Amino acid sequence: MRYDITEENNQVIIKNIRDFEPKHIFECGQCFRWDSEEDGSYTGVAYGKILNVKKEGEDIIFSNTNLKDFNEIWVNYFDLETDYGVIKNELSDVPILKEAINFGHGIRILNQDEWEILISFIMSARNSIPMIKKSLNMLSERYGEYIGEYNGRKYYSFPEANVLDKLSLEEVQDCKASFRAKYIISAATIVSSGEIDIYRFKNLSTEDARKELMRFTGVGPKVSDCIMLFSMGKHDAFPIDVWVKRVMEYFYLKKDTSLKIIQEYGQDKFGRYAGYAQQYLFYYARELGIGK
């Protein structure tokens, strides 16, 4: 990807980048720790840093950062090396997808931390996005490290596995984790003990990573696909939540199709770009209420 980049007083500004829309990126269901500001920008924490992202005209302004962090963290985090034009071009041949891609044209799939995403998507099971965000923020405020203040708000890192594994069931439930609390403590124990090394999974095949992930209680087919897609670079993963199920049935299949069939259909139709297709379809379906 080619884009022009400049740095000035704690900001990095990118000009001439295509396919980058903060609203699409932060509201397509892949992340929970970014919040919109009054000016339409988004502030969040990743890899121990607070960042604000704003689109002004055709420029993307990254505030509270510098060129070093930008190159070391944010280029990879925002998947800036990937040319989405190539992906869109290929996927546009599939019926209906062209409309979904136009609708969410600025989506990028973030490369997030494996541990944070594992817990985030265990938390997502049978839960709403506002509640997931609330729970993850409570966990971070109470058990993460204080990072600093930005725009009048304090920010905390996501707590490590060797912190969460020492919490009681009640302490995790108090963060509104509900019946998922036991899954979260179990995952923290498994990860901090080294019994399973999730940071190794990005080197496995999608199929093997999926099997390994499902060894965690609270991680089924959908959650494992989300973890692989959003933190392990497995762009052929195809997570099917209720919105994707609805939109797939609405456009391509018939009602009450089993998840297994939809999964096979998606993998077959969208191939190595199934994860990107899933993101465009999810955002399209959810924002427009398709199939509901």
Next chain:
DNA sequence: CAGCAGGTGCAAG
């Protein structure tokens, strides 16, 4: 007030 949304685990077919 009851009804509903939302993935996974677990038991039973």
Next chain:
DNA sequence: CTTGCACCTGCT
């Protein structure tokens, strides 16, 4: 291997 139900909380 597939199906049906319980899990828990906030919102309508």
